[in-house]
Amino acid sequence: MATQALLLVNLGSPASTEVADVRRYLNQFLMDPYVVDLPWPLRRLLVSLILVKRPAQSAHAYASIWWPEGSPLVVLSRQLQEAVAPHWTQGPVELAMRYGEPSIEQALLRLAGQGTTQVTFAPLYPQFADSTTTTAIEEARRVIAAHRLNLQMSVLQPFYDQPEYLDALVASARPYLDDGFDHLLLSFHGLPERHLHKRDPSGNHCLKEADCCQRAEGDVLATCYRAQCFKAAEGFAERAGLQPQQWSLAFQSRLGRAKWIEPYTEARLDALAQQGVRKLLVMCPAFVADCIETLEEIGDRGREQFIAAGGEDLQLVPCLNAHPDWVQALVTLCRRAPLQL
Numbered sequence: 200m201a202t203q204a205l206l207l208v209n210l211g212s213p214a215s216t217e218v219a220d221v222r223r224y225l226n227q228f229l230m231d232p233y234v235v236d237l238p239w240p241l242r243r244l245l246v247s248l249i250l251v252k253r254p255a256q257s258a259h260a261y262a263s264i265w266w267p268e269g270s271p272l273v274v275l276s277r278q279l280q281e282a283v284a285p286h287w288t289q290g291p292v293e294l295a296m297r298y299g300e301p302s303i304e305q306a307l308l309r310l311a312g313q314g315t316t317q318v319t320f321a322p323l324y325p326q327f328a329d330s331t332t333t334t335a336i337e338e339a340r341r342v343i344a345a346h347r348l349n350l351q352m353s354v355l356q357p358f359y360d361q362p363e364y365l366d367a368l369v370a371s372a373r374p375y376l377d378d379g380f381d382h383l384l385l386s387f388h389g390l391p392e393r394h395l396h397k398r399d400p401s402g403n404h405c406l407k408e409a410d411c412c413q414r415a416e417g418d419v420l421a422t423c424y425r426a427q428c429f430k431a432a433e434g435f436a437e438r439a440g441l442q443p444q445q446w447s448l449a450f451q452s453r454l455g456r457a458k459w460i461e462p463y464t465e466a467r468l469d470a471l472a473q474q475g476v477r478k479l480l481v482m483c484p485a486f487v488a489d490c491i492e493t494l495e496e497i498g499d500r501g502r503e504q505f506i507a508a509g510g511e512d513l514q515l516v517p518c519l520n521a522h523p524d525w526v527q528a529l530v531t532l533c534r535r536a537p538l539q540l
């Protein structure tokens with residue numbers, strides 16, 4: 200019987216916290232034209248400038264959250280793979296990273312070498328962005344074409360509004376919500392505004408009005424990362440039984456001088472402390488596995504910032520990681536993935 204392999208794909212991490220490894224990783228990541236979307240000469244120049252100071256700063260940040268087994272993102276993704284494998288009865292379950300290792304190329308070659316001809320390719324990003332979803336799919340296409348692999352791909356679609364994902368998020372957050380809190384901040388990874396405009400099919404939807412992303416539907420919603428974040432946040436809040444004043448949404452992890460989508464998490468942390476919020480919960484629903492952006496940026500630096508601004512406690516709610524409800528949800532979502540021609 201033909202098998203259907205499952206390939207889980209996440210972003211990836213440096214090989215170690217050595218500055219040279221972090222520089223190599225940042226160079227591969229930022230030279231991706233889907234991430235820094237400038238013509239090659241300008242991209243090379245800008246990335247080379249970023250690579251003067253950033254590798255040492257990021258290496259320091261990675262060292263503060265690194266585990267004995269390796270990068271949290273990779274270790275947790277591996278745990279997810281191991282938890283999913285017994286439930287994916289159609290074939291083998293592999294793990295790949297878009298940057299660093301294990302690479303998409305290594306994983307697809309291994310599957311093809313085992314005689315696999317059908318793969319469900321699962322980018323582990325709830326919301327669509329060219330800098331995450333598209334680049335992962337395009338890398339798989341490149342590998343298949345370059346090695347002339349006889350592989351047919353089904354692709355997991357962005358699942359920001361899928362009940363299985365939202366229910367798993369609520370289940371994973373429930374113990375923290377039940378513990379009592381003043382406010383819940385849903386902090387999503389940010390994106391340069393330019394990335395939204397480029398993908399706006401109407402040419403005049405995104406960021407034209409204050410609430411345009413909250414109202415997006417149809418083909419605009421299909422490619423508007425910010426709109427998908429609002430939908431995910433609203434779906435979560437409704438399922439968790441939260442009142443509108445109990446939660447808000449913001450965007451973190453800015454890089455460079457371009458304008459990124461707002462509101463910014465940093466600004467919200469100060470504002471919430473100044474409004475009298477003492478116990479703040481923060482969830483990061485753009486990430487399915489904890490990583491430098493959740494553990495260091497929010498759990499360490501964000502917490503310090505919030506307390507310095509007058510807050511008492513910031514509690515980071517862990518990502519879905521290998522939560523049993525998420526494992527079941529992911530298997531269900533992947534079984535539904537449509538075939539891509």
Ligand SMILES: C=CC1=C(C)c2cc3[nH]c(cc4nc(cc5[nH]c(cc1n2)c(C)c5CCC(=O)O)C(CCC(=O)O)=C4C)c(C)c3C=C
Nearest residue numbers: 210211212213234257272328330331388454485490491492
């Ligand atoms: C132009 C720069 C970046 C864009 C666009 C971007 C989009 C984007 N990223 C994620 C998810 C993750 N990003 C992570 C780390 C990370 N992101 C950037 C830059 C951009 N991301 C950098 C430079 C880094 C490295 C760390 C640092 O130096 O700050 C990670 C974590 C990786 C890890 O090893 O832990 C994730 C996950 C999304 C979802 C996204 C677009 C929506």
Ligand SMILES: [Fe+2]
Nearest residue numbers: 210388452492
């Ligand atoms: Fe990022």
Ligand SMILES: [Fe+2]
Nearest residue numbers: 405412423426
């Ligand atoms: Fe939008």
